[in-house]
Amino acid sequence: MNETATQIEARSTSDPAAGVIRVAGDVTSGSEPALMAAYGQLVGGGARVIILDFGDLAYMNSGGIGLLVTLLVRVQRQGQRLRAVGLNDHYRQIFTLTRLDEAIGIFDSEAAALAG
């Protein structure tokens, strides 16, 4: 496997109550610090809806999926919502396989996720 570094960065949106975490490159259990730091940044900015943008995701193993579960728990405990955009067919199937699609709303675009 040609490894691509994990790239995780948070940004605000047109909706002050929502924020986006761009998740790109390779995501494994080692991506936890970066993911949680980005989440913390959005929470500090007052986000109630967290949108994960997987449009540039190159690789995710089961450790990476496990990270999403721990993030989901944190989001739920704070009364926030977690949504996903940018999933290609392969990663949508993984969300279905792991039944994460029952807990994380999947949308076709950031605009749809903000409106959801």
Next chain:
Amino acid sequence: MTVTEPRPPSDRDAWARPVTRLQATAVDAPRDTVTGKRVAGPAQGFGQMWQKTFKVPLTGATLSPEELIAVWKARFPTFWPSSGRFYAPLAGIAPGEVALLDIAPLPGAPVRLSTGIMVIYADDESFTFMTPEGHTLSAWITFSAYRDGSQTVAQAQALERTSDPLDELAYLLGGSRMNDRFWQATLANLARSVGVAEPQVETHKTCVDSHRQWRYVRNLGHSATIDSAIATLTAPIRRLTRRGPR
């Protein structure tokens, strides 16, 4: 004009395809309580969510992480303590395969819990199981190996909730410690098999979510614990009715 196809994800072959209902592919198992059920992960469980990590440095062994994983996959059932039996699929540990297992919930108990797992991920460095509805746990467990300096470390890491209130009670009353000992023994057996004289298994546990998901009380409807207990208790009656009147 040349059209460039997008590069397929490098993990494509490592993941199983989603299924609506499981179909067991194990061989020689006495009971199949898994076929027809769905998978159930930590998001679908009832009890508190725990991350448990068991690791053993393979001191003195020269296997690479990839070689260790190959051994672990090939001989997976042989490393289990005698309290559990793993009925492997004919195709081995590969994405999409569904194994069956039975476990004695208590030493010497007449009831053996029959359930299974689905292999949702497998590559050269790790493989991950997901539990079906009815299993004591709603969980993922990943078996992996990695380099730590000059030595290879084998690891089993679970992200789990108990499936229903009955299982949660059993876990609180000692089931969790039994589960820990099971995986500690499994890793120790694995380490010994590759030449480690005195395996030192480390255990780390973190409560990821102290809340219980009460909406999953309904998981009692799938409970393999209840199903197995009923099957065991009614076995004498079934034997009598099969024999018929004399």
